[in-house]
Amino acid sequence: MALLPCIIFFFSGAAGVLFESLWFRLMGLTLGNSVWASSIVLARFMAGLAAGNASAARNGQRLRRPLENSIQAGLVRGRWDGWSEGDGRTWMG
Numbered sequence: 001m002a003l004l005p006c007i008i009f010f011f012s013g014a015a016g017v018l019f020e021s022l023w024f025r026l027m028g029l030t031l032g033n034s035v036w037a038s039s040i041v042l043a044r045f046m047a048g049l050a051a052g053n054a055s056a057a058r059n060g061q062r063l064r065r066p067l068e069n070s071i072q073a074g075l076v077r078g079r080w081d082g083w084s085e086g087d088g089r090t091w092m093g
Contacts, residue, residue, distance in 0.1 A: 005067060012074045065067050 020041060027037035052073075056066075063069050 005071075008071060008074075016045075 003076075023041045023044070027041050028034075030038040038071060056070075060066060
């Protein structure tokens with residue numbers, strides 16, 4: 001595998017972990033630092049992984065350029081997360 005896709009996937013995974021930790025903080029402020037907050041964030045994260053895997057399994061054979069489509073889906077998801085979170089100043093302290 002070429003170096004550039006490896007770098008892109010590395011930073012994509014790092015961004016996923018970053019957003020998960022930010023959601024843990026947000027849920028901790030909303031629900032208190034409890035098992036409920038961590039359970040909600042973890043369940044949502046795992047549901048997203050399952051949905052992405054199901055979509056890839058269902059549509060993977062029809063894609064001509066799966067790597068390019070994966071990168072585009074990651075960019076769309078990153079823009080959605082950035083839009084839905086706002087600038088973060090309201091809860092990041």
